[in-house]
Amino acid sequence: MIDKKVNLSRRSWLIRTISALSTVGMTAWITPFVKFLAPSAKARGLGAPVEVDVSTIEEGSMKVVEWRGIPVYIIRRSRSDIASLQKYEDELKDPNSNTDQQPDYARNRTRSIKPEILVVEGVCTHLGCTPKYRSEKVDGLFTGLFCPCHGSTFDFAGRVYSNVPAPTNLRVPRHRYIDDDKLIIGSDRLVS
Ligand code: FES
The missing domain is CATH 2.102.10.10 (Rieske [2Fe-2S] iron-sulphur domain)
Known part of the structure; x- marks a missing residue:
């Protein structure tokens, strides 16, 4: 019973960690593209x-x-x-x-x-x-x-x-x- 509880809480910790890492990874991956698409200060000038x-x-x-x-x-x-x-x-x-x-x-x-x-x-x-x-x-x-x-x-x-x-x-x-x-x-x- 105790093992099952430990497993459940470990699984939930793993899910939260993976989800957080995915968000960070996705942001890091997407940021250069967003920067690329935004007009530069020179272009705006x-x-x-x-x-x-x-x-x-x-x-x-x-x-x-x-x-x-x-x-x-x-x-x-x-x-x-x-x-x-x-x-x-x-x-x-x-x-x-x-x-x-x-x-x-x-x-x-x-x-x-x-x-x-x-x-x-x-x-x-x-x-x-x-x-x-x-x-x-x-x-x-x-x-x-x-x-x-x-x-x-x-x-x-x-x-x-x-x-x-x-x-x-x-x-x-x-x-x-x-x-x-x-x-x-x-x-x-x-x-x-
Ligand atoms: S460019 Fe041809 S007349 Fe001006």
């Missing part, structure tokens, strides 16, 4: 919103920042740049920004929150080259954004002209202003 001071950008010039590994152009347009936006609309593929290349608040003629500031991804929608920005006509050359790879042209709002290889307007990333001069690229929510 790459996708994080970027803050930009726009006060230092002079009229007719551009600042380039990197966000998610791509260049984002912040261009301060002059009055004549803004006025030019309605002059050539019949030469554009998508003058009203009907394709989904921008947030709703940038679905307007200037494709921006502030008319004087354009925020646009510096990636050609044809094959991904980096368009050049030319603010002034020199020797009769085109003004706006010009892709040197296959000759696509975009106006001062990043809208693509007809008869060029790029199929759509340049993308406008999500963005917002936190004050007159500070711009956040990559988030348009108050809490990001």
